Structures are given as C-alpha cells and as structure tokens.
Amino acid sequence: MTVVGTGYRIASQITPESLARIKAADKFFYLVADVVTETWLAGLNPSAENLTDSYAPGKSRTDTYNEIVDRILAPVRTGLHVCVAFYGHPGVFAHSTHEAIRRARKEGVPARMLPGISAQDCLFADLGFDPSDGCQIFEATGFLVQKPKTDPSCALILYQAGAIGVSTFETSALWNRSALQVLSEVLSKKYPPKHRITLYTAPHFPVCDPIILRISIARLPKADVTIATTLFIPPSKEPRWDDRMARRLGMS
Amino acid sequence: MKRKGALTVVGLGYRAAAQVTPEVLSAIGQSDKLYHLVYDPLTTAWIRAVHPNSTSLADSWKPGASVAECCDAMVRQIMASVRAGTDVCVAFSGHPTICVYPTRESLRLAKREGFKTRIFPGLSAIDCLFADIGVDPGLGCQIWETKTLLVRKPKLNPKTNIVLLQLQMIGRTADDGAETNREGLEMLRSFLMRVYPRHHRAAIYEAATFPVAGPVIQWIPLGHLPRAVINALSTLLIPGI
Numbered sequence: 072m073t074v075v076g077t078g079y080r081i082a083s084q085i086t087p088e089s090l091a092r093i094k095a096a097d098k099f100f101y102l103v104a105d106v107v108t109e110t111w112l113a114g115l116n117p118s119a120e121n122l123t124d125s126y127a128p129g130k131s132r133t134d135t136y137n138e139i140v141d142r143i144l145a146p147v148r149t150g151l152h153v154c155v156a157f158y159g160h161p162g163v164f165a166h167s168t169h170e171a172i173r174r175a176r177k178e179g180v181p182a183r184m185l186p187g188i189s190a191q192d193c194l195f196a197d198l199g200f201d202p203s204d205g206c207q208i209f210e211a212t213g214f215l216v217q218k219p220k221t222d223p224s225c226a227l228i229l230y231q232a233g234a235i236g237v238s239t240f241e242t243s244a245l246w247n248r249s250a251l252q253v254l255s256e257v258l259s260k261k262y263p264p265k266h267r268i269t270l271y272t273a274p275h276f277p278v279c280d281p282i283i284l285r286i287s288i289a290r291l292p293k294a295d296v297t298i299a300t301t302l303f304i305p306p307s308k309e310p311r312w313d314d315r316m317a318r319r320l321g322m323s
Numbered sequence: 324m325k326r327k328g329a330l331t332v333v334g335l336g337y338r339a340a341a342q343v344t345p346e347v348l349s350a351i352g353q354s355d356k357l358y359h360l361v362y363d364p365l366t367t368a369w370i371r372a373v374h375p376n377s378t379s380l381a382d383s384w385k386p387g388a389s390v391a392e393c394c395d396a397m398v399r400q401i402m403a404s405v406r407a408g409t410d411v412c413v414a415f416s417g418h419p420t421i422c423v424y425p426t427r428e429s430l431r432l433a434k435r436e437g438f439k440t441r442i443f444p445g446l447s448a449i450d451c452l453f454a455d456i457g458v459d460p461g462l463g464c465q466i467w468e469t470k471t472l473l474v475r476k477p478k479l480n481p482k483t484n485i486v487l488l489q490l491q492m493i494g495r496t497a498d499d500g501a502e503t504n505r506e507g508l509e510m511l512r513s514f515l516m517r518v519y520p521r522h523h524r525a526a527i528y529e530a531a532t533f534p535v536a537g538p539v540i541q542w543i544p545l546g547h548l549p550r551a552v553i554n555a556l557s558t559l560l561i562p563g564i
C-alpha cells in the first residue's frame with residue numbers, strides 16, 4: 072500500500088514518484104478538496120474510486136475515518152497493490168492515513184507514505200516566511216481545548232480554523248462562525264487585539280493567485296474564514312537574543 | 324512597469340527528479356539561466372540534462388571562507404544575472420524558502436529593485452520526515468534552525484513534536500567538512516535537558532537522496548546526543564512527551 076499527496080495546484084504539484092504509484096496501482100482511491108482535481112485523478116487509473124461518499128452531513132468524522140481505513144485495507148488484504156491519494160501532504164492533519172499505514176504494517180503488508188506539497192509549504196512560499204526562524208503549528212480546536220503553551224515571539228500557524236469544535240461533516244464553507252469569537256478572545260490574551268494576522272488560502276487552479284487577507288485579531292469573528300483557510304500569526308514580540316550564546320556560536 | 328529580468332525560486336525536493344513537481348519543471352524550462360545548489364551528484368546530473376545553461380552555486384564554497392561570505396557570493400552571482408535582464412531560475416534541494424539564506428536575500432533584493440519574483444514550493448526535509456517517521460504535525464509541532472533556537476531560547480512546549488534543522492552547524496561559521504560536532508551537540512543537549520528527561524528518545528533523521536533508497540532513522544536518548552553520529556543532512560525530531 073502506498074499513500075501519496077497531490078499538493079494544491081491541480082496536476083502541477085504532484086511528484087513523479089507519486090504519479091507513478093497512482094498509475095501502477097491495482098486499486099486506486101482518492102480523497103481531495105475540489106472537483107477538478109477529482110476529475111483529473113479519476114482519469115489516471117481505471118480502478119479509481121472516490122472516498123468522499125464516506126462523508127455525510129451530520130455523520131461523525133471519527134466514523135468516517137474508520138470507514139475510510141476499512142475501505143482502503145479491504146483490497147490490500149486480497150493482495151492487491153493499493154494507492155491512496157489525498158490533497159496536500161497525506162500525513163499533515165490527515166487522520167486516516169497514518170492509521171491505515173500502521174494497520175497495514177501490523178497485518179504484515181508493506182506500506183509507505185510519500186510526501187506531498189502541504190498547505191504550509193504553499194504558505195511558506197506565498198508569504199515568504201521561513202519556518203526555520205521558529206514556527207509553532209497547531210490545529211485550531213486543539214489550540215483552544217488543550218491550551219498548549221505558545222510563545223508570542225515566535226510565529227504561529229493554525230489549521231482548521233473554519234471547523235473549530237465540529238466533530239461532524241458539514242457542507243457549508245464555514246462550519247462554525249461563533250467559535251471564531253472564542254479564538255479571537257483567546258488570541259487577544261496573548262497578542263495585542265490590533266495585531267495583524269494573515270488568513271491564507273492556496274489556489275487549486277494553476278493560474279490563480281493565493282487569497283491573502285490581513286486583518287486584526289479583533290476582526291477575526293467577522294472575517295472571511297472558510298474550511299480551506301490556514302491562519303498565520305506573526306510574532307508580536309521581539310525574540311530574545313542571548314548575546315553570550317551568540318558569541319559562543321560565532322553568530323555576532 | 325516591471326524591469327526586464329526576473330527571479331523564480333524553486334524547490335526540487337530530495338530524490339533527484341522523483342520529487343520535482345510539474346510546475347517546478349516548467350519554471351526551470353522557461354528560464355534563460357538556471358542556478359542550483361543540490362546535495363547529490365544524481366540531481367546535479369539531472370539538472371545538467373534538463374537545462375542547457377545551468378551553473379552550480381557550489382563553486383561559491385571556498386575553503387576557509389565563512390558560510391556567510393559564501394552565501395553573499397551566491398547572492399551576488401544570482402543578482403548580477405537578474406540585473407543583466409536575464410530570466411533567472413534558482414533551484415535548491417528541498418523547499419526553496421526553508422532555511423536557505425541565498426534565496427531569501429536574492430528575493431528581497433529583486434523585489435526591492437522592481438523585478439518580477441515567483442516562488443514554487445518543493446518537498447522539504449520536514450515533509451519527508453513526516454512521511455517516513457509517520458508524524459502528523461496536527462498534534463502540535465515546532466520547527467527551528469538549531470543555532471537560532473539556542474540563541475533565541477524560546478519557551479519550548481515539550482508536549483509537541485519538535486523538528487530541528489542544521490544540527491551539524493551548531494557553533495560553526497565555516498563548513499569544514501568534519502562529520503560530527505560534539506561541542507555543538509553538547510550545547511544543544513544542555514538546553515534541551517531543562518525541559519526533557521535524559522532518557523526521552525529522539526530521532527536523527529536523514530531522508531533518502533536517491534529514488535529507490537530508504538531513509539536513515541537513528542533513535543537515541545536525548546542525554547546521549549553528544550555521542551550521536553550526524554552529518555550535514557541530519558535533522559532531529561523530538562516527539563512530544
């Protein structure tokens with residue numbers, strides 16, 4: 072079994088190694104975020120099967136993830152070479168993929184994940200931000216519920232801000248607007264309310280530009296957030312700088 | 324009006340041509356001049372085959388010169404071509420804006436001087452690590468260049484995954500080719516020991532740079548970090564406690 076990622080820009084961000092696995096598979100499944108990508112993938116392999124029908128409005132996403140793992144593993148058990156494609160990177164904020172690999176390996180089937188271009192990869196390129204300067208990444212619901220310690224002198228990326236606290240699947244563009252109020256309040260405790268944050272959406276069409284909205288934290292509850300939005304919160308404080316360490320490391 | 328001359332920066336991923344995306348391939352094809360800095364001979368050979376006018380930036384590595392001087396030499400070379408009105412493409416291994424000074428500085432200058440700039444993402448060492456070790460950053464993840472971490476001393480959250488780049492460069496100003504850097508690793512160890520128990524296990528990770536090869540993953544207790552065998556390609560993953 073191989074799990075691959077298709078990136079964001081349709082047919083433009085897939086790697087040759089992933090494309091080769093899709094074409095060579097006996098059975099090919101896909102789960103992506105837009106119809107044109109679906110059409111393209113469906114044409115790559117005659118056995119192509121769309122996994123989206125495992126989602127239904129109101130159905131718990133945990134049930135969906137389990138169902139997807141079972142669907143993928145069924146042909147694997149009969150000895151077929153199975154390939155599964157997800158949009159973005161298949162191992163980034165994707166619940167069923169790591170689990171499917173673990174289960175396949177446990178059953179003695181060789182399983183491998185090939186990386187794909189993720190939302191954060193597109194964000195790093197489009198916003199010109201280098202995460203090696205320090206970057207913290209969380210899923211928005213986990214950020215609000217587990218209250219992890221974060222450092223405002225270091226950039227913060229939040230995934231799934233459009234689906235905070237929603238454990239089912241919905242068809243609307245934004246699944247929970249009222250939670251954005253909560254997120255805005257929580258962020259205001261760590262950052263000044265006027266601190267500017269970026270709402271980022273990578274384009275699926277190769278000719279389109281990304282959507283980059285810069286707003287203050289206070290405006291978040293009314294902002295144009297969808298389930299395809301990733302939040303980028305730049306640092307609000309100057310990072311510390313340990314002079315002695317910098318000298319020891321030859322950096323000053 | 325934009326000036327004649329343009330700068331496109333692209334990432335090649337790691338496994339020679341196997342991770343080059345179609346948009347990156349076409350950006351390379353459309354350029355008049357290609358500069359590249361990659362870590363392995365197979366990728367270098369592939370680049371020579373796909374572009375008639377390519378130059379490796381590796382010649383800027385002068386023995387004895389500091390990394391900063393070498394990087395400045397790369398920026399000067401890239402910008403000289405852009406300023407001469409050439410449509411320039413710069414290709415690096417991995418993602419082109421993760422932990423790469425020459426692309427960052429060239430992009431800054433080119434934008435300031437009114438040239439058209441574009442960036443196409445590539446698969447980073449971090450992406451390969453997520454896939455090969457089976458880590459999902461969804462449970463929280465922090466990314467740092469190791470020297471920057473040591474100097475900035477952020478409040479680390481040990482419950483999340485932490486990925487550290489450039490392990491081998493701690494405390495070094497020149498790339499002298501030596502394999503392991505015990506003194507640097509010792510400094511990192513003492514910083515990490517403030518938040519982690521000694522026996523907490525971490526992975527020293529090296530993605531395959533050949534299409535069919537597998538990654539090298541070495542698990543060690545953090546307390547043993549100074550004894551670890553590392554090289555210029557080593558990335559450290561510290562899973563959450």
Ligand SMILES: C[S@@+](CC[C@H](N)C(=O)[O-])C[C@H]1O[C@@H](n2cnc3c(N)ncnc32)[C@H](O)[C@@H]1O
Pocket residue numbers: 079104157158159160161162163164165188189190191229230231232233271272273274275298299300301302
């Ligand atoms: C279930 S995760 C899937 C992420 C995907 N596997 C990846 O590697 O990017 C969905 C989240 O990814 C981000 N996302 C999805 N589509 C996006 C887009 N077009 N632009 C930016 N972020 C996007 C959003 O944060 C969204 O809530």
Ligand SMILES: C[S@@+](CC[C@H](N)C(=O)[O-])C[C@H]1O[C@@H](n2cnc3c(N)ncnc32)[C@H](O)[C@@H]1O
Pocket residue numbers: 337362415416417418419420421422423446447448449487488489490491528529530531532555556557558559
């Ligand atoms: C100058 S940075 C460049 C990073 C690159 N732009 C990327 O996106 O992956 C060099 C660092 O990347 C990481 N790296 C480079 N090659 C690698 C490999 N084959 N496996 C794992 N990490 C690697 C190491 O941490 C190394 O010190």
